[in-house]
Amino acid sequence: xxxxxxxxxxxxxxxxxxxxxxxxxxxxxxxxxxxxxxxxxxxxxxxxxxxxxxxxxxxxxxxxxxxxxxxxxxxxxxxxxxxxxxxxxxxxxxxxxxxxxxxxxxxxxxxxxxxxxxxxxxxxxxxxxxxxxxxxxxxxxxxxxxxxxxxxxxxxxxxxxxxxxxxxxxxxxxxxxxxxxxxxxxxxxxxxxxxxxxxxxxxxxxxxxxxxxxxxxxxxxxxxxxxxxxxxxxxxxxxxxxxxxxxxxxxxxxxxxxxxxxxxxxxxxxxxxxxxxxxxxxxxxxxxxxxxxxxxxxxxxxxxxxxxxxxxxxxxxxxxxxxxxxxxxxxxxxxxxxxxxxxxxxxxxxxxxx
Amino acid sequence: xxxxxxxxxxxxxxxxxxxxxxxxxxxxxxxxxxxxxxxxxxxxxxxxxxxxxxxxxxxxxxxxxxxxxxxxxxxxxxxxxxxxxxxxxxxxxxxxxxxxxxxxxxxxxxxxxxxxxxxxxxxxxxxxxxxxxxxxxxxxxxxxxxxxxxxxxxxxxxxxxxxxxxxxxxxxxxxxxxxxxxxxxxxxxxxxxxxxxxxxxxxxxxxxxxxxxxxxxxxxxxxxxxxxxxxxxxxxxxxxxxxxxxxxxxxxxxxxxxxxxxxxxxxxxxx
Amino acid sequence: xxxxxxxxxxxxxxxxxxxxxxxxxxxxxxxxxxxxxxxxxxxxxxxxxxxxxxxxxxxxxxxxxxxxxxxxxxxxxxxxxxxxxxxxxxxxxxxxxxxxxxxxxxxxxxxxxxxxxxxxxxxxxxxxxxxxxxxxxxxxxxxxxxxxxxxxxxxxxxxxxxxxxxxxxxxxxxxxxxxxxxxxxxxxxxxxxxxxxxxxxxxxxxxxxxxxxxxxxxxxxxxxxxxxxxxxxxxxxxxxxxxxxxxxxxxxxxxxxxxxxxxxx
Numbered sequence: 001x002x003x004x005x006x007x008x009x010x011x012x013x014x015x016x017x018x019x020x021x022x023x024x025x026x027x028x029x030x031x032x033x034x035x036x037x038x039x040x041x042x043x044x045x046x047x048x049x050x051x052x053x054x055x056x057x058x059x060x061x062x063x064x065x066x067x068x069x070x071x072x073x074x075x076x077x078x079x080x081x082x083x084x085x086x087x088x089x090x091x092x093x094x095x096x097x098x099x100x101x102x103x104x105x106x107x108x109x110x111x112x113x114x115x116x117x118x119x120x121x122x123x124x125x126x127x128x129x130x131x132x133x134x135x136x137x138x139x140x141x142x143x144x145x146x147x148x149x150x151x152x153x154x155x156x157x158x159x160x161x162x163x164x165x166x167x168x169x170x171x172x173x174x175x176x177x178x179x180x181x182x183x184x185x186x187x188x189x190x191x192x193x194x195x196x197x198x199x200x201x202x203x204x205x206x207x208x209x210x211x212x213x214x215x216x217x218x219x220x221x222x223x224x225x226x227x228x229x230x231x232x233x234x235x236x237x238x239x240x241x242x243x244x245x246x247x248x249x250x251x252x253x254x255x256x257x258x259x260x261x262x263x264x265x266x267x268x269x270x271x272x273x274x275x276x277x278x279x280x281x282x283x284x285x286x287x288x289x290x291x292x293x294x295x296x297x298x299x300x301x302x303x304x305x306x307x308x309x310x311x312x313x314x315x316x317x318x319x320x321x322x323x324x325x326x327x328x329x330x331x332x333x334x335x336x337x338x339x340x341x342x343x344x345x346x347x348x349x350x351x352x353x354x
Numbered sequence: 355x356x357x358x359x360x361x362x363x364x365x366x367x368x369x370x371x372x373x374x375x376x377x378x379x380x381x382x383x384x385x386x387x388x389x390x391x392x393x394x395x396x397x398x399x400x401x402x403x404x405x406x407x408x409x410x411x412x413x414x415x416x417x418x419x420x421x422x423x424x425x426x427x428x429x430x431x432x433x434x435x436x437x438x439x440x441x442x443x444x445x446x447x448x449x450x451x452x453x454x455x456x457x458x459x460x461x462x463x464x465x466x467x468x469x470x471x472x473x474x475x476x477x478x479x480x481x482x483x484x485x486x487x488x489x490x491x492x493x494x495x496x497x498x499x500x501x502x503x504x505x506x507x508x509x510x511x512x513x514x515x516x517x518x519x520x521x522x523x524x525x526x527x528x529x530x531x532x533x534x535x536x537x538x539x540x541x542x543x544x545x546x547x548x549x550x551x552x553x554x555x556x557x558x559x560x561x562x563x564x565x566x567x568x569x570x571x572x573x574x575x576x577x578x579x580x581x582x583x584x585x586x587x588x589x590x591x592x593x594x595x596x597x598x599x600x601x602x603x604x605x606x607x608x609x610x611x612x613x614x615x616x617x618x619x620x621x622x623x624x625x
Numbered sequence: 626x627x628x629x630x631x632x633x634x635x636x637x638x639x640x641x642x643x644x645x646x647x648x649x650x651x652x653x654x655x656x657x658x659x660x661x662x663x664x665x666x667x668x669x670x671x672x673x674x675x676x677x678x679x680x681x682x683x684x685x686x687x688x689x690x691x692x693x694x695x696x697x698x699x700x701x702x703x704x705x706x707x708x709x710x711x712x713x714x715x716x717x718x719x720x721x722x723x724x725x726x727x728x729x730x731x732x733x734x735x736x737x738x739x740x741x742x743x744x745x746x747x748x749x750x751x752x753x754x755x756x757x758x759x760x761x762x763x764x765x766x767x768x769x770x771x772x773x774x775x776x777x778x779x780x781x782x783x784x785x786x787x788x789x790x791x792x793x794x795x796x797x798x799x800x801x802x803x804x805x806x807x808x809x810x811x812x813x814x815x816x817x818x819x820x821x822x823x824x825x826x827x828x829x830x831x832x833x834x835x836x837x838x839x840x841x842x843x844x845x846x847x848x849x850x851x852x853x854x855x856x857x858x859x860x861x862x863x864x865x866x867x868x869x870x871x872x873x874x875x876x877x878x879x880x881x882x883x884x885x886x887x888x889x890x
Contacts, residue, residue, distance in 0.1 A: 051792070074793075080786050084790040086787055148794075369698065383766065384723070387727065432634065435630070458873045469863075601727040601730055
C-alpha cells in the first residue's frame with residue numbers, strides 16, 4: 001500500500017507530540033521509525049492505525065484520505081509493544097480472531113490459521129494460552145494474528161523491546177525475512193539504532209515530534225542532515241574548536257561552530273605510519289580500552305579529546321605516547337547551518353616547507 | 355456510510371442515557387436536599403440547626419464516631435498485620451470473616467448487640483451489677499459503629515502490606531536496625547496512608563450509620579440521640595425542612611471527609 | 626510476642642463477629658422450631674421477604690447494567706475530557722458518604738406526594754414514595770457506587786491494548802466488549818453483584834424513610850426486624866434475622882470465591 005502523510009500534527013493538551021510531519025512510503029517497503037523514547041514515534045504509528053486522531057494533517061492510503069476511517073476499516077495489522085494478546089484465548093483463537101470478525105467459514109479460518117501458525121513456527125502450540133508461551137513465541141503469535149486478515153499495511157510498535165537480548169537478534173532476522181516473504185508494506189518503531197539499521201529498508205528519524213531525516217540507513221549515516229541525526233546515528237565526539245587540527249585552521253574565524261567527528265574518520269599512527277604527514281596533527285594517548293576485537297583509543301590534542309579505534313594487528317600503543325592524527329572529514333554545525341567538510345590538505349597536499 | 359451514521363447515533367443515545375441516569379440518580383437528589391433546606395430562607399434553616407437537640411445530636415455523633423474510629427485504627431492495624439504477616443491455623447477463615455459486617459444487614463447487627471448485651475443478657479446483667487450501662491447508652495452506640503466499620507481499616511492496609519517489599523525490611527536489618535526500629539521507620543510509614551484512608555471511611559460511615567444504632571441507642575433526645583436518628587425523627591414528625599437542615603450539616607461534613615480521602619489516595623498514586 | 630498478637634486477633638474476632646453469629650443461630654431457636662416457624666410463616670414475614678427479594682433482583686440488574694457501562698465510560702471514553710472524568714469519578718462516591726436516612730429523605734423531598742413531580746406521577750396513578758418504586762430508587766441510590774468501584778480498577782489494570790488490538794483486527798465495540806473485555810472483567814462484575822446483593826438486601830435506613838414501613842404493603846425484611854424489636858417481639862425478629870444472616874453468610878462465601886477467581890485471571 002502506498003502511504004502519504006501531509007502536515008501531521010498531534011497535541012495532547014499543551015504538549016505537541018507530533019509537529020508537522022510529512023512523508024511518503026512506497027508499496028512493499030520496510031520502514032523503521034527511529035528516535036529517542038518519548039519523541040512521538042508511537043503517536044505517529046497510532047495515528048496511522050486510527051487509534052489516535054490527528055489534531056491536523058492528512059493521512060492518505062492509496063490516494064484515499066483515511067483520517068475519518070476507524071481502525072476497523074483501514075486494512076492494517078498492528079503488533080503492540082507488549083503484544084496485547086487476548087489472554088483468555090488460545091494461540092489458535094488469537095490468530096483466528098480477525099477472521100471470525102470477518103465471518104469467514106470455519107474451514108477457511110482453519111486453513112488460514114494453520115498456514116500462519118506453520119509459517120511462524122508455532123506448530124504444536126495452537127492450544128496453549130499466552131501465559132504459557134515465551135516472549136519470542138508471544139511475539140510470533142502477535143505477528144501471525146496481525147497478518148491473519150491479510151492487511152495492506154503492518155504496523156509494529158517496538159516489536160523487540162520485551163524480548164531478551166540473546167534472542168532479539170535472531171528474531172530480528174526472522175521478522176525481516178518473514179515480512180519480505182509476505183511482501184507487505186511495514187512500519188516499525190524502535191529506539192535502538194542498531195535494530196533500525198539492520199532491519200529497515202529506510203529509516204525515518206523522529207525527535208521531539210519532528211521528522212529529522214528520511215533515507216536508507218547508509219545514506220543517513222553518510223550524509224546526516226541535522227546535528228541531531230549526526231549525533232544520534234553512529235559513534236562520535238564533539239569538538240568545540242576544530243581549528244587546532246591540521247586542515248581545519250580556516251574555521252578559527254567562525255566562533256560557535258562545532259565539529260562532530262566519527263571514530264572511523266580519524267586516522268592515527270606512530271610518526272611515519274601516516275602517508276600524508278603534512279595533514280597530521282600530533283596528539284597524546286590518554287587512555288587505552290580493550291574492546292575485545294579492537295582497542296578504543298582516547299587521544300588528546302591540548303584540551304580536545306578524540307576517540308578512535310585501533311586494530312589488534314597493529315603495534316600496541318603506550319599511554320602517554322605521541323601519535324600523529326589525520327582527520328579525514330568532520331560534520332560541522334552552528335546555530336544556522338550544518339555541512340560536511342573534507343580535510344582540504346588530504347585532497348590537495350601542500351608543498352612541504354623546509 | 356449509512357451504517358456508520360446509525361452506529362454513531364446509537365452510541366450517542368446510549369451515552370446520553372447513561373449520563374442522564376447517573377445525574378438524575380446521584381446529583382439531582384443531593385442538589386435537591388441542599389435547595390430544600392434553604393427553601394424557606396436562612397432564618398428557618400438557622401433555627402433548625404441551632405435547636406439544641408439538633409446540634410447536640412450532631413456533636414454526640416461526631417464524638418462517638420471519633421471514638422469508634424480510633425478503636426478501629428488500633429484494632430484494624432493489628433488485625434491487618436497479623437492476617438498478612440503470620441501463618442496460623444484458621445487464618446484464611448478469619449480473613450474471610452472480616453467482610454461479615456459488609457454482608458450482614460445493619461439492622462441484624464443492631465439486633466445482635468441488643469440480644470448479647472441487653473439488660474436480659476448475661477453480660478448486660480453483669481455490667482449492670484457493677485454500675486455500667488451498655489445498651490441504650492453511649493457504649494452500645496460505639497460498639498454498633500465499631501461493628502459496621504470493622505472491615506474498613508483492615509481492607510485498606512492489607513494491599514499495602516502485601517506490596518511492601520520484604521527486602522526493604524531486610525535492608526533495615528542489615529543496616530543494624532532493631533525490630534522495633536524497623537517497624538516504626540520502614541513498615542509503619544507504608545501502612546500509614548492505608549490506616550488514615552481506612553479510618554476516614556470508617557469515620558464517615560460511623561457518622562452516617564443508622565440501622566445498627568437505632569435499635570441499641572435508646573434514642574433519648576440530648577443524650578443518646580445521634581444525628582441520623584434525629585433526622586429520622588424529624589421526618590416521622592413531619593418536619594422535612596428541619597430534617598433537611600440537619601442533613602445538610604451532616605452531608606457537608608461527610609463530603610469533606612470523602613474529599614480528603616480522595617486527596618490522600620491521589621497523593622499516593624502520584625508520588 | 627507473635628503468639629500474643631495471634632491470640633488477641635482471635636479474641637477480637639470471637640467477641641465482635643463469631644459470638645454474634647452464633648447467637649443469631651441459637652437465638653432463633655429459643656422457643657423451639659415452632660417459634661421460629663411461627664415467626665416466619667406470619668403473612669407479614671412472607672410479604673416482607675418477598676419485597677426484599679423483588680428489590681434485590683431489580684436493583685442488582687439495573688445497577689450491574691448501568692454500573693458496568695459507566696465504569697467503561699469513566700475509564701475508556703475519549704469523548705469525556707480528563708477534567709470532566711475526574712469530576713464524575715468523584716461524584717460516583719457520593720452515595721457512600723450519604724447517610725441512608727438522608728438518601729431516603731432526598732427521595733421523599735423530590736418525589737414525595739406534596740412535590741410537583743410526585744403529584745404528576747400520582748395523577749398518572751403511580752405512587753413513588755410510600756410504594757415500591759421509591760424503595761427501589763432509594764436502594765439504587767445507596768448501592769450505586771459498588772459496581773462502578775469494583776469494575777473500574779479491573780478495567781484500568783487490563784489496559785486498553787487488547788481492545789485496540791481487536792479494533793485493528795476489524796472488530797467493532799459490541800463484539801470487542803463481549804469477546805475481549807467481558808472475559809477479563811467477568812469476575813470483578815460477579816464480585817460487584819455479590820456486594821450489591823448484600824447491600825441491597827441489608828438496606829434499612831433509606832428504605833425505612835421512603836417506604837413508611839406499612840405492614841403487608843411496603844415492609845421489607847429489615848424494616849420488619851426493626852418493627853418486631855420495637856414491639857418487643859424479639860423471637861420473631863430473630864427468625865427473620867436468621868434468614869437474613871444465613872443469606873449473608875452464603876454471600877460471604879460467594880465473595881471469597883469470586884475474589885479468588887478474580888485474582889487468578
